[in-house]
Amino acid sequence: MEKQNNNVAFSEVFGYGFRTYEYLPPPVNTTTFVEEQELANGMYSLRSFLFPRFYMFWFQIANLLGFHYNPYLFARQIHVFVTSFLPVSTFYFTRTLYGCRGVSTISSILVAFSVHLTQLGTHTLINSFLSPFLFIAMTSFIFYIVKTEYIYFYEMNKRKNTETTETSENSCESDEKKTAEDLKKAKPELSAINKEIKPVLGCNRKSFGLGYIKYRCAFSNFVGGFVLGVIIYIRFDLCLLIVPLYLGYIWTFIRFEKKVIILVTQCVVFTLLGALLGMVIGGMEDLYSYKIFFMSPWQWLRFNVLSNKSTVLFEMQNSGDYFKDIFCMDFMTIILNVIAVIGVLVCYVSGEIRTFQEHIGKITTLGLIFVCAVLFVCYSRLAHQETRFLHNFIVLSLIITSFGIHCLMPYFRQYLGNISSSFILCGTVVLYILNCYNKTLPSGLIRWQLQKPEVISTADVNKCIDLIGQRNDVNGAFIDFGIYNTAGYSLLHKNVPLIILIHNEYHEYRRKNSNSSSSLDLRVINRFSDFISVFNVDYLTKLLNSSREYNYIVTKSKRKHEFKHIGYAQVYNSGDCIVLYKKLQSKKERSIKRSEIQMYSSENSTLLEYESNWLFTAGVYHKVIERLEAVLKFDSSRVRTYQMLIASYVSINNMTKAYEVETNCFRRHGTAKCSQPQPKVVIHNEYSRFDSLGHKN
Numbered sequence: 001m002e003k004q005n006n007n008v009a010f011s012e013v014f015g016y017g018f019r020t021y022e023y024l025p026p027p028v029n030t031t032t033f034v035e036e037q038e039l040a041n042g043m044y045s046l047r048s049f050l051f052p053r054f055y056m057f058w059f060q061i062a063n064l065l066g067f068h069y070n071p072y073l074f075a076r077q078i079h080v081f082v083t084s085f086l087p088v089s090t091f092y093f094t095r096t097l098y099g100c101r102g103v104s105t106i107s108s109i110l111v112a113f114s115v116h117l118t119q120l121g122t123h124t125l126i127n128s129f130l131s132p133f134l135f136i137a138m139t140s141f142i143f144y145i146v147k148t149e150y151i152y153f154y155e156m157n158k159r160k161n162t163e164t165t166e167t168s169e170n171s172c173e174s175d176e177k178k179t180a181e182d183l184k185k186a187k188p189e190l191s192a193i194n195k196e197i198k199p200v201l202g203c204n205r206k207s208f209g210l211g212y213i214k215y216r217c218a219f220s221n222f223v224g225g226f227v228l229g230v231i232i233y234i235r236f237d238l239c240l241l242i243v244p245l246y247l248g249y250i251w252t253f254i255r256f257e258k259k260v261i262i263l264v265t266q267c268v269v270f271t272l273l274g275a276l277l278g279m280v281i282g283g284m285e286d287l288y289s290y291k292i293f294f295m296s297p298w299q300w301l302r303f304n305v306l307s308n309k310s311t312v313l314f315e316m317q318n319s320g321d322y323f324k325d326i327f328c329m330d331f332m333t334i335i336l337n338v339i340a341v342i343g344v345l346v347c348y349v350s351g352e353i354r355t356f357q358e359h360i361g362k363i364t365t366l367g368l369i370f371v372c373a374v375l376f377v378c379y380s381r382l383a384h385q386e387t388r389f390l391h392n393f394i395v396l397s398l399i400i401t402s403f404g405i406h407c408l409m410p411y412f413r414q415y416l417g418n419i420s421s422s423f424i425l426c427g428t429v430v431l432y433i434l435n436c437y438n439k440t441l442p443s444g445l446i447r448w449q450l451q452k453p454e455v456i457s458t459a460d461v462n463k464c465i466d467l468i469g470q471r472n473d474v475n476g477a478f479i480d481f482g483i484y485n486t487a488g489y490s491l492l493h494k495n496v497p498l499i500i501l502i503h504n505e506y507h508e509y510r511r512k513n514s515n516s517s518s519s520l521d522l523r524v525i526n527r528f529s530d531f532i533s534v535f536n537v538d539y540l541t542k543l544l545n546s547s548r549e550y551n552y553i554v555t556k557s558k559r560k561h562e563f564k565h566i567g568y569a570q571v572y573n574s575g576d577c578i579v580l581y582k583k584l585q586s587k588k589e590r591s592i593k594r595s596e597i598q599m600y601s602s603e604n605s606t607l608l609e610y611e612s613n614w615l616f617t618a619g620v621y622h623k624v625i626e627r628l629e630a631v632l633k634f635d636s637s638r639v640r641t642y643q644m645l646i647a648s649y650v651s652i653n654n655m656t657k658a659y660e661v662e663t664n665c666f667r668r669h670g671t672a673k674c675s676q677p678q679p680k681v682v683i684h685n686e687y688s689r690f691d692s693l694g695h696k697n
Contacts, residue, residue, distance in 0.1 A: 006075040006124045009055035010490040013063070014071070016511075016521035017489040022046040024524065025290050032619030034526050042303045048282055048296040049289045051126055051234050054078075070466065072491040075124055083121035083128050086395070087112040089136040094399050096139045096146065097364045099357050100406065107402035109429055111395055115436045116326065120388050127391040130231050134238065134392065137231070138245065140224035144217050144267045145249045146360060148260045217263060218270045225271035229278020236297045237304075240378050241371060241392055246271075248367045304382065322380060325387055326394060332435040336401065336428070343404030346411070365403050372396050458485045460575035464554045467572050467579055469493045476549030480556065481577075483507075483525075495521060497549045499532075504684050505614070506532040506540060530623055531614045533683065536607045541566060553580040605631045609641055610681040621648045639669050640678035 004020045011017030024044045027035040038044050055075045062069055087108040094104035111117055120128040232238055250264060279294075286295040327337050344365060347358075375393040379385065405428070412424055461481045468474055469492045476497040479486060483500045492498075497510045508530035509523040532540050544550050545566040553568055557578045560570060568580035608627040615624045628645040631638060642665035649658035665674040 009052040010071045013059040016495040019522045033617045045290045045295045045299045072487040079124045085132040089132040093135040096143045098361050103406045107399045110398040113433045113436045137224045137227035140220040221270040222274040225274025226278045229275035233282030244371050340401035340404030343407040347407040460577040463574040464577050464579045465491050468552050477552040479554045533607050605635045624648045
């Protein structure tokens with residue numbers, strides 16, 4: 001759930017809300033099959049609280065200042081503010097890589113107007129949040145590594161200069177009239193190299209004193225390493241980008257010169273020290289949150305890489321979808337990528353390296369291509385595949401695209417002139433921007449939608465939930481939409497009972513018992529108080545009719561008539577999403593009404609047994625007993641119903657009732673059949689893959 005980080009921060013600050021398994025502590029004293037499965041499969045403590053604490057900090061500041069705000073919208077605004085710096089960090093990162101203002105400017109424009117990056121940057125995702133910090137933190141290390149190459153170039157040219165000067169002086173001993181200008185012409189073009197590198201690195205030859213190397217390099221690399229250490233702790237898979245890039249630069253630019261060795265050693269040592277401090281802070285956060293040092297990185301690695309659990313949960317998907325989504329999104333994107341490929345190829349076949357900038361650019365591009373290949377292959381091998389995982393891959397690919405475009409500009413200038421080539425560059429950028437933010441251009445070939453076409457947009461759903469949150473008479477709400485498409489309690493901002501859709505079932509989450517020892521009223525996704533199939537409309541309608549809490553419904557407009565006969569009337573709509581409201585009756589009237597309603601009927605016995613399977617797994621035994629006893633009244637031929645009812649009574653230590661049900665089963669079906677395991681009710685075949693995780697439903 002992309003809002004899970006927001007919901008975690010919200011629940012920590014306000015004391016209630018949803019919590020997914022990624023942020024749960026290790027199960028202790030397990031009493032239900034759900035907890036046993038989480039413990040056995042490692043489905044807990046997969047994420048560090050460092051990221052949610054950023055939102056928690058701003059929530060606390062807003063509360064301290066007495067601001068009236070919506071936590072969900074406030075968190076997204078903060079997130080967008082951070083991610084809006086990605087083009088800036090990309091500019092400085094690219095400028096450090098290539099030493100070219102042209103490449104860095106083009107790359108920052110492409111990043112700023114990328115549809116993928118814009119969409120990901122406006123959602124509270126870890127990947128998009130960390131990206132600006134990641135690229136700006138890597139800038140320091142790469143800056144000094146590239147400086148070592150300058151030192152090498154400078155030293156080599158200095159030696160060459162000395163040798164050339166000595167030769168010139170020896171050859172001119174007999175010519176006393178040799179002018180100073182002639183001697184200057186005999187010197188190599190060291191000043192030209194210095195002039196070229198000064199704007200690239202922001203320094204000149206005099207700045208390479210040992211004091212400069214010792215202090216400024218140490219501080220900036222330590223800070224950069226610290227930021228990277230925190231980032232890696234939050235998202236351990238970012239090592240796939242950082243480690244190959246750093247090792248590649250060290251391997252490429254290491255020179256056996258004294259000054260070079262000193263600078264590279266200091267870069268590595270202080271970066272590692274900073275990273276170590278950052279990871280120690282992350283470990284202390286885990287110790288505070290999960291009571292175990294370095295818990296979350298190890299759990300993430302064990303669950304997603306070392307075992308096949310993520311494959312079972314998410315299924316293997318076609319890795320070709322990544323390529324099509326990023327590089328073949330539409331006609332304009334394909335053309336832009338083809339131009340970039342041509343530009344890169346032209347750069348590498350154009351002949352010898354004439355400038356220091358070309359030398360750095362070619363090496364850098366090869367390194368970025370290698371890092372992109374590593375990222376693409378590794379993420380394509382994972383079972384869970386979403387475009388958000390390739391957020392940084394998209395940034396790097398746009399940097400390479402910028403380099404390819406820039407490589408073609410000299411040829412355009414040569415054959416078309418400066419003005420025409422400038423028009424071509426500006427036109428390409430304008431078409432790229434229009435392609436990103438217009439669904440259809442005049443060509444009719446360039447199309448893009450910010451979200452996949454759906455009957456109901458998530459924006460409409462969240463508008464309806466926000467309306468409910470602004471009202472003071474909310475006792476409970478039924479949200480007829482998937483939990484992963486809504487903002488949950490962080491938008492509702494009311495600690496009330498909730499019924500919400502998850503996959504093919506409605507989950508009910510009620511407030512915690514008043515005598516609970518926990519100070520937080522958390523709704524863990526698989527710790528529901530009731531479980532209702534989408535096909536069991538009869539039970540759902542009766543539950544809403546008899547309940548004293550659920551006075552608001554958010555549903556599709558076409559379902560309005562299904563709730564009209566039980567007293568709900570429309571009070572708001574946004575698109576095809578509507579809000580229904582009914583005035584609750586008094587407690588006495590409601591108790592009379594509930595006694596008149598028959599909650600279960602013989603027509604949905606199969607559904608009741610199916611729901612009981614899941615309720616039993618979650619340990620909601622009183623609901624299991626309710627349903628199964630109702631089923632046996634209508635249909636006593638179900639052996640598994642007897643077996644589950646016996647197990648439920650045993651679980652609540654009611655051995656008398658368990659023995660009674662067992663006796664009835666033996667009398668009705670015989671000892672042998674009642675003792676033999678019976679197949680469970682299967683309604684959704686796609687759930688069968690969860691059986692390997694040990695699900696008992």
